[in-house]
Amino acid sequence: MSIEDEDHYLRTFEDLLYDSVYLLYLAIDTNQEDYKDDIVSTLIRSSVLNSILLLECASNCVIDVLELPQKFYNDIEKLPFISKYEFFLDKIRSEAKFDRGCKEVQAISELKSIRDLYVHPKVSTRKYQIINEHVRNADYGSTNMLGFPREPKLWTIEHAILSLRSTNDFFNKFFLEWCALSQDQVVDVLLSSNKAVLDQPQGAAIDCVGGLDRAVKEWGIDFEFIGKQI
Numbered sequence: 001m002s003i004e005d006e007d008h009y010l011r012t013f014e015d016l017l018y019d020s021v022y023l024l025y026l027a028i029d030t031n032q033e034d035y036k037d038d039i040v041s042t043l044i045r046s047s048v049l050n051s052i053l054l055l056e057c058a059s060n061c062v063i064d065v066l067e068l069p070q071k072f073y074n075d076i077e078k079l080p081f082i083s084k085y086e087f088f089l090d091k092i093r094s095e096a097k098f099d100r101g102c103k104e105v106q107a108i109s110e111l112k113s114i115r116d117l118y119v120h121p122k123v124s125t126r127k128y129q130i131i132n133e134h135v136r137n138a139d140y141g142s143t144n145m146l147g148f149p150r151e152p153k154l155w156t157i158e159h160a161i162l163s164l165r166s167t168n169d170f171f172n173k174f175f176l177e178w179c180a181l182s183q184d185q186v187v188d189v190l191l192s193s194n195k196a197v198l199d200q201p202q203g204a205a206i207d208c209v210g211g212l213d214r215a216v217k218e219w220g221i222d223f224e225f226i227g228k229q230i
Helices: 013-029 039-065 070-077 081-092 103-119 157-178 183-191 209-219
Strands: 128-130 136-138
Touching: 013 039, 013 157, 013 183, 013 209, 039 070, 039 081, 039 103, 039 157, 039 183, 070 081, 081 103, 081 157, 103 157, 157 183, 157 209
Parallel strands: none
Antiparallel strands: 128 136
C-alpha cells in the first residue's frame, strides 16, 4: 500500500503534553521583574489547563481504538472523560476494576472540576474578608484532596507541577496496571499517526521525549506509560 492510500490519524496528545511541560519550564525560568504584567501567572494557568486537557484527549484516543459503530460512538463520546476510561477498561479487560475511590482517580476528578470552572466561567460571589486595613479578599476555597484553589489567579508553580504529576500518575495506573497495556501499545494509542491496533503494537516514535528530562529530574514526574520514567 502506498502512502497515498493510508489514513493519517491526528492525535494531539503529544502537543498538549509538551505545551504543559514547556509552559511550566517557562513559568519557572521567566523573570517577572522584566515584565509590567503578571506573565508568570499566565504561563502557570496555561500549563495547568494543558495538563488537564491531556486527560480529555487520552479518553478520546482510547475510545477511538474500540472502533465502535458510529451511532454508538456518538453516544459514548458525550460521556465525561472519566466514564470513557471506565468504559474502555470494561471493553478490553472486564475482569479489572476501575476504582473511582483510589487517590489517582480522586485527583483527576478534582482537576476535572477545576477545568469545568475555568472553561464554563460563571459569575461567583463571596463576602469580602478583611485581611488588614489596606487589604480585602474573597475566599473561593480549594479542592479537598489536592488543595487546588478555585480562583485561577491563585494558582502557583507548585499547582502546575501537581496538575502534571496527578495526570501522569493516573495514566500510569490506568494504562499499565488496570489495562495491562505495554508501553508500545500506549504510545500507539496516544501518539501514533497510524491506526492503533492493540494486538499489533508498532511503538510510534516520540519526537521530543528528551524534553521531559527536566520534569523527571527536578519534579519526579513519572512518564512510565510512554517509556520515560524516573
